[in-house]
Amino acid sequence: MITQADLLILAGSGLAVGLLVLFLALMGFRRNGKLETEAEVIALIQAHEPGVMVGDIGRDRRGNAAGARLGDGRFAVVRAVADGFAVRLFTAAQVRSVALRRRAGTPVAIIRFSDVGFPALTIAFDRADFPPWVEALRHAARSA
Amino acid sequence: MDAPFDISLIITLAVPLFVVLIIAEAVAVRLGARGRYDAQDAAASLAMGLGNRVAGLLTVGIKLGVFLALSQFALFDIPWAWWSLVLCFLAEDLAYYWFHRTAHERRWFWASHVVHHSSQHYNLTTALRQTWTGDLSASFVFWAPLILIGFPVEMVLMFSAFSLVYQFFIHTETIDRLGPLEWVLNTPSHHRVHHATNPKYLDANYAGVLIVWDRLFGTFIQEEERPSYGIISNLGTLNPFRIAFHEWAGIARDLLSARSLREIGGYVFGPPGWSPDGSRKTSAQIKAAWKARRQVGTALEGRRS
Incomplete structure (x- = not known):
């Protein structure tokens, strides 16, 4: 059974994931592949x-x-x-x-x-x- | 002696460390260290990791139920003691080796494990790209012998969690080799080989913590040429749901076209890439073709000189 503590941990992890992805994007890791030739x-x-x-x-x-x-x-x-x-x-x-x-x-x-x-x-x-x-x-x- | 702490907290407590190390690795890569990051790919990997935690909460009861039922038939009543901890660590790592090897060699288990290999990147976020269907596909059966021998369920789960945490650290290109530790431990170098799709690296280095199992069972390959990461047929998507279920959908599609029990068995429990007419290629066939090409190349070079 999922407890309230589990949900809080999941919510915190979700927030951490969001911030981490934002951090990586701000670091410039967001180049899109492009076929030039x-x-x-x-x-x-x-x-x-x-x-x-x-x-x-x-x-x-x-x-x-x-x-x-x-x-x-x-x-x-x-x-x-x-x-x-x-x-x-x-x-x-x-x-x-x-x-x-x-x-x-x-x-x-x-x-x-x-x-x-x-x-x-x-x-x-x-x-x-x-x-x-x-x-x-x-x-x-x-x-x- | 009982479990010394709440083992369910091992992964939870490790998460902040994971976050700090991912930031550190990304900064190192930005400053010129070997490695490659992409925010979209990392987002997909981290979403898979988060989904794995949700799926774990929903399905862990299956694993616990089976383990507790099996523990009633245990051969021995092994206590928590220094010697049993050492034995359990070794036994858990050996169980992991066979689980992991089977997860690459049998499509039923590969359908879950492929998720972990589906990124073309190899960094600390890749470590968190985990399956949502592991417990549902009964991957835990590989640890059942430990319970039947008599190791406490919590002890087995504790070493399983420690192994998972250890393996987080080896998903990196920023660390090259670790000297004499390379002989005993599964290291970033050994695990890079495992994640590679270079034909010479296929079907190798299945270890969890100790690389000695690969050396013992003949699946060890040393890192030489630069690895190329991903799977043979790389995914054309970063959608977490497609990543989680694409191989299961592939199995279902193949089953609908199966014309005999042999084909059903091959599609579900054969090696990934198996097909009744041989039109697809398994990793063993790809590796064999590469070896044959290399031998021809060597023979031609020999004639020229």
Whole structure:
């Protein structure tokens, strides 16, 4: 049974956590990861799986995410998480849905994965058209 | 002799020390010491730690109930004495080693433990990134033999709490090596290897306090190249609820697609990364592939020279 003392300790711990996070933010530990170049995207994917061929890269215009098609037919996405990046290499079967939209002329892909630990990824591309890998992924995900 | 103090206070009393040391480590990193901090990642880790305390209060009754029931069948009535404290410390640390090793090798226990490894950072806040589902998944069964032998329940819980507090200190990059202590104790260097995803470091250094268990059971690896932290498939989120339950959701998803008892067993109790068609990779397979690549590389170098 949870006592009043337990609740007080929890409340105090919660306050300490809040102050600690504020302290870290004020210390300047709040840099957001940003994908500046396609070379950076390739390097991150190849660090995840050495030797894999990466092509047809599509990058988010704000540098938050990127995707690519791999030489073996799989796909890869890279997303900024805090000051780093999370990389996923996947097949179409691991994707729940791919929605393609245009927002003010910008091609936007919303990719939903079946993994709860990798939430839906929105990529507003830094180009006029959708990169071919997104179209291929949507097609493959529909038929998977 | 009874428990010398209220053992439930061990973690509570350690919290202020944790806060002070996190501040000290962050300042050291800002001043140039080795290490990496991010406020958002730290917030997620600390939220997991807070959630672990809440979950602990709600579920500790399960563990206590099982331990007290088992204590009725204890082989011996071991008293609180200096010799029993020494024995219990060793036995608890050995139990932790096997719990921890199994938590990496069996998906049922990994689903809880993965939370602790889900940060790509390695600092003192990572130590507090703890599971919410440990008691619910019966992780405590690894300590049941100690109760059945006859160690007092409070003594076992006391050393378990001390071990947890000790392990807080080793989640840091700011301390390099600790000289001769590296032979006996689990140190920051040894534990960095444990948190690394570099193929050569996978499945290593499961110790709690004493690294001797890894040396004894063949799972010890020395820190050489710089570790890269996290899990094989790093999370794309800092949402505490997704962190806490993503692997359980993964198990549920896989079970829905299972076509036989063998597949059900593999998905729940097989190694993390197991799949019936081998399309996913376990850490042992990743390590084996790395070793094979290295051997080919060495052979080619040999031919060239």
